[in-house]
Amino acid sequence: MVAIGDGTVARRSAPTVRVLQVLDFLVANGGSRYGLSEIARELGLAKPTCLGILTELTAAGYLIRDPRTRGYGLGPALIGAGRAAQENFAVSALARAELEPLSVRYRTTCTASAVVGDKIVVLDATGPGRVQVGATYPFAPPVGLMYVLWDTDAAFDAWLRTPATVPLEQDERRLRTVVAECRERGYLIESTSAAGRRLYSLLAGAAGRDMPAELRELVAELVTSLGERVYLGSDLRPRKEHPVSLLAAPTHDERGRQSMVLTMYVGKAVTGAEIERRGTALAAAADAVTAAAGGRPPPR
Numbered sequence: 001m002v003a004i005g006d007g008t009v010a011r012r013s014a015p016t017v018r019v020l021q022v023l024d025f026l027v028a029n030g031g032s033r034y035g036l037s038e039i040a041r042e043l044g045l046a047k048p049t050c051l052g053i054l055t056e057l058t059a060a061g062y063l064i065r066d067p068r069t070r071g072y073g074l075g076p077a078l079i080g081a082g083r084a085a086q087e088n089f090a091v092s093a094l095a096r097a098e099l100e101p102l103s104v105r106y107r108t109t110c111t112a113s114a115v116v117g118d119k120i121v122v123l124d125a126t127g128p129g130r131v132q133v134g135a136t137y138p139f140a141p142p143v144g145l146m147y148v149l150w151d152t153d154a155a156f157d158a159w160l161r162t163p164a165t166v167p168l169e170q171d172e173r174r175l176r177t178v179v180a181e182c183r184e185r186g187y188l189i190e191s192t193s194a195a196g197r198r199l200y201s202l203l204a205g206a207a208g209r210d211m212p213a214e215l216r217e218l219v220a221e222l223v224t225s226l227g228e229r230v231y232l233g234s235d236l237r238p239r240k241e242h243p244v245s246l247l248a249a250p251t252h253d254e255r256g257r258q259s260m261v262l263t264m265y266v267g268k269a270v271t272g273a274e275i276e277r278r279g280t281a282l283a284a285a286a287d288a289v290t291a292a293a294g295g296r297p298p299p300r
Helices: 014-028 036-043 047-059 077-106 153-161 172-185 194-203 213-222 272-292
Strands: 063-065 072-074 110-116 119-126 136-138 188-190 241-252 258-271
Touching (some): 014 036, 014 047, 014 072, 036 047, 047 063, 077 119, 077 272, 153 172, 241 272
Antiparallel strands (some): 063 072, 110 258, 119 136, 188 241, 241 258
16 A cells, blocks of 8 residues: 555555566666566566566567567667656746746736646646645546647547546537637636536546446536536626636647646636736747747647
């Protein structure tokens, strides 16, 4: 058993630990290659067990096997994984430089987050608040709309087809209107109820299929249609106050694909004019991060 940051206890997987031992050993020894017997002896593993691990990692490209010496070394798949991780964390450092002034100006919490694998990960946070950097959320409806809003249509459709973490009915026509408007405006305006915020906390780090059926049904009652949580331009009036949970804007990579989401928490009712001022400032910060990282925004 091992304690996780939120105080829960997770069960360790012995087979997974052994796989990690093999990878850690080869990473620690750089470009050196080792035979089956050497690796098994160094790690205290049975040779058949060690051979099975090495075979699978080699088949997946995480290791390579020299046909002449029969030694194992690090493989090309690790290059891609390392590059992806490096890009995420390098860009999050650029985001902090843009988010800190916004947090000071509006006295609020701002975050940078991205999709890593099948999870949404909080990469950085500025300002007051208790946002946990490193917190993860499932990348599946009803969570994750803003991570595909400004990506390709194919990416949006793939997310929409992902099995929802809770039972959910969608007004797909309105949802596609939301996508079109947010792409044109450059930022998203979300109004989330207190129940909705509780839902996000409940889903953090959890998968819907792990919830008891009764709990999933209860959670579903707290969730409105995804499209209904987002303000459209026709919903807003410059002098009228509107309850806003957060604003979000995207950064893009060198291919014009969405890479991160920057958010500014509001958590109160503000006028339509104030929403526009904050949203424009957040979108400008996201554009600055995109430029600093060598990315390019897609054509609007």
